[in-house]
Amino acid sequence: xxxxxxxxxxxxxxxxxxxxxxxxxxxxxxxxxxxxxxxxxxxxxxxxxxxxxxxxxxxxxxxxxxxxxxxxxxxxxxxxxxxxxxxxxxxxxxxxxxxxxxxxxxxxxxxxxxxxxxxxxxxxxxxxxxxxxxxxxxxxxxxxxxxxxxxxxxxxxxxxxxxxxxxxxxxxxxxxxxxxxxxxxxxxxxxxxxxxxxxxxxxxxxxxxxxxxxxxxxxxxxxxxxxxxxxxxxxxxxxxxxxxxxxxxxxxxxxxxxxxxxxxxxxxxxxxxx
Numbered sequence: 068x069x070x071x072x073x074x075x076x077x078x079x080x081x082x083x084x085x086x087x088x089x090x091x092x093x094x095x096x097x098x099x100x101x102x103x104x105x106x107x108x109x110x111x112x113x114x115x116x117x118x119x120x121x122x123x124x125x126x127x128x129x130x131x132x133x134x135x136x137x138x139x140x141x142x143x144x145x146x147x148x149x150x151x152x153x154x155x156x157x158x159x160x161x162x163x164x165x166x167x168x169x170x171x172x173x174x175x176x177x178x179x180x181x182x183x184x185x186x187x188x189x190x191x192x193x194x195x196x197x198x199x200x201x202x203x204x205x206x207x208x209x210x211x212x213x214x215x216x217x218x219x220x221x222x223x224x225x226x227x228x229x230x231x232x233x234x235x236x237x238x239x240x241x242x243x244x245x246x247x248x249x250x251x252x253x254x255x256x257x258x259x260x261x262x263x264x265x266x267x268x269x270x271x272x273x274x275x276x277x278x279x280x281x282x283x284x285x286x287x288x289x290x291x292x293x294x295x296x297x298x299x300x301x302x303x304x305x306x307x308x309x310x311x312x313x314x315x316x317x318x319x320x321x322x323x324x325x326x327x328x329x330x331x332x333x334x335x336x337x338x339x340x341x
Contacts, residue, residue, distance in 0.1 A: 120164035121215065122188045123239060127231050134229065138221040144168070144214050146280075150191060150206035157202050159216045160192030166212025167273055171205040171288060179205065181289040182247055186210075186273035188340055189239050195222055196236040209285055210274065242339050249339075253332040254291050262290050263300040264329035267310065267317060269336060277319040304328065 119125040124132055144166035151157060153173055161168070167186045171179040182204065185191055191206050191214075200219075217225070226233055253262055266289050270279060283294040290297065301312045309325045311318045319325060326333065 120187055120213075121162040121190075123190055123232075123235050124162055124215070126235050127229075131229050131231050135217070135225055135232075138217050138225065139215040140217070142214055142216045144208045144212050146208055146211045148208040150208065151202045152205050153203060155202050156200055156219075157192050157195050158219055160190055160195060160219065160222045162190050162215045162217075163187050164213045164215070165274075166208060166214055167210040167270070169207045169209040169285065169288065171207055172203075173205055179288050180291050181285075182250075183243055184209065184269065184273070184289070188273070189243065190236065192219070192222070193236065193240050193243070195219055196226060196233070197240060209281075210279065246336050246339055249332055249335055253330060257330040257332065259290065259292060259296055259300045260303045261328060261330040263297065264304060264309070264325050265333040265336075266290060267304075267319065268322070268325055268329055268333050271319050271322070272337060272340075277322070279317055280315050281317055282315050 119132065124135070127135075139162070142161075144161075144163065150159075150161065150168065163186050165187060167184055168191050169181050170183040170185065170191075172182050173179045190196075192202075194200070194202060226236075253265065257265075263286065266286065267281075270281065271277060283297050286297045286301075287294045301310070304310045304325070305312060307324065307328065309319070309321045309328060311320060
């Protein structure tokens with residue numbers, strides 16, 4: 068059944084053979100001329116110009132990636148959506164294509180601090196790859212986009228049979244650990260303006276654009292400061308004509324100047340991710 072229409076199942080013949088061989092991308096409704104994409108075709112749309120958008124999946128040998136396709140489901144990530152809360156069992160892992168997810172540590176008084184930002188370079192649900200079942204953080208979608216989602220049980224089975232996937236995720240987990248330590252030191256010792264510049268540069272690199280949306284709340288969580296601190300730091304960067312910031316919309320006007328205004332942590336973290 069698709070869009071309210073019941074499509075007749077081909078029981079035998081060359082049509083059935085083509086379906087079972089994965090040679091059919093869509094089913095055509097002759098009454099309306101509408102074409103309904105099959106799941107494999109939907110998954111193919113997660114790639115851009117034939118390229119796999121997510122870096123972890125793109126690093127896999129083609130045959131290993133193909134073996135995962137049956138378990139990967141394309142989903143939309145909406146800004147503000149919570150994928151899971153601290154202590155919650157991880158039911159799905161996510162491989163972002165063009166969205167960003169903020170991982171937040173929440174303390175007793177409900178304050179939250181961003182400890183990692185995950186985009187197309189990584190995966191949401193890394194504790195499962197390390198043998199844990201519950202999330203230690205809140206996973207909050209920061210920037211809308213798309214992702215490929217896999218059920219936790221399917222992911223565990225994939226890890227058992229796919230050594231390249233294990234290798235990529237262990238490498239990624241190590242990279243995120245080193246980045247988290249660098250950011251912790253940065254937030255403790257470096258001026259707010261430099262930290263904000265570092266944060267904006269890293270987000271710009273992830274989204275691949277000089278323009279993106281970020282609220283004061285998100286930036287405050289990322290930097291571990293109050294919103295007024297974000298406002299003051301943003302004003303300083305604006306006066307230097309490095310960025311413009313209006314109603315949550317940020318435009319990087321001078322990337323080289325913003326790098327100069329940032330601390331050295333930006334280059335360190337960027338090199339770790341490359």
